[in-house]
Amino acid sequence: MEAETTGECCESLDLIVSDVSDVNTDHKSAPLQTMRPASNPGKFMTNEELLKVIKSTEIGEKSIPHGIKCDVYIIIEASDDDNGAKYFPDDCGVWDCKSATTVNQTFVVTDTLDKLRTVYIKKEQYCVKKMVNGAIIYKPLFPQPSSVLTLHRYYTKLMEDNTFKKRITTIAGLPEFISVEKKMLAIVEYCGTMPTKLKKHGNSKKSEPYIRTDPKVIQRAAEMAEHEKVSNVMTKLMEDNSFTAPKSTRQINDKRFRYRKRKREENMNSRINIADDVQPTDG
Incomplete structure (x- = not known):
């Protein structure tokens, strides 16, 4: 190749x-x-x-x-x-x-x-x-x-x-x-040499440097938010590690929305597959 x-x-x-x-x-x-x-x-x-x-x-x-x-x-x-x-x-x-x-x-x-x-x-x-x-x-x-x-x-x-x-x-x-x-x-x-002073993200409306949260942390937060209030999840993750924690509850809410949507789609596909497997019987 x-x-x-x-x-x-x-x-x-x-x-x-x-x-x-x-x-x-x-x-x-x-x-x-x-x-x-x-x-x-x-x-x-x-x-x-x-x-x-x-x-x-x-x-x-x-x-x-x-x-x-x-x-x-x-x-x-x-x-x-x-x-x-x-x-x-x-x-x-x-x-x-x-x-x-x-x-x-x-x-x-x-x-x-x-x-x-x-x-x-x-x-x-x-x-x-x-x-x-x-x-x-x-x-x-x-x-x-x-x-x-x-x-x-x-x-x-x-x-x-x-x-x-x-x-x-x-x-x-x-x-x-x-x-x-x-x-x-x-x-x-x-x-090369890593810069020590960083600028904000080009698409950011805020003055501070853009901070991207680890996707694994966001995924964990979304799963926790299925059973707890988002504010409580945010507090727990901040206590675990304030640097790697999500920067806002909106991040968690957005991820939870996508997480639930994916679960619904998986459940729908599962029901369709079960229906396809059901064979009619002669009455």
Whole structure:
């Protein structure tokens, strides 16, 4: 498969990442073990380095920690939200989703995951690209590989400072000897110097920086609001962690509305399926 890029709006990319991030004006320091320094500051990791990191990591973080992120990377569990989209909220500011790109590349990999060789799909065959007499040709591999590995990478820049970049990598097709837990890992890299003073969101009518609440927190709040008053839910979440809590009861009400709507649709579909399964009997 050839490398694919796109600069479409973030809505078309939401299966990979959520582009608008939390803003942490305090920038509390995160534990050192959660943010690891880049081996080559100013550059993203090579493909081989990415694989080495996956091989040597047993478990990822539940979320991206708060704190200054200058030439560091974080290994995180690539969990899905209730809509199937993967979210990676952070505290860096607002990311430029309109200029963001995705790159998907397919490789043949050695049994030890040490070496990668780029392959392309041509006429339903895995091929390597060669230059012959000034022309590019695609030569089928023989024998054809029984399995391949695909790197899904997402690139974006900070709206505040486009020299500060982020890349998120997930890997599909890892060999069977790689544990299920490792197959669920994503590597989030921050390249450059993170600004410490952030502006408000461009669409915001308020003067303070835009703060995006973690989608998992909003989902939890909506589920709690099914059994409690929204104001009580807000108070409890503020007591748990005032920084990650929803910023208003409206956030909870909006999410609860969508949560209930989805539940009604699921119940309706369930009743339709049951009705289809009921067979008429001869009287």
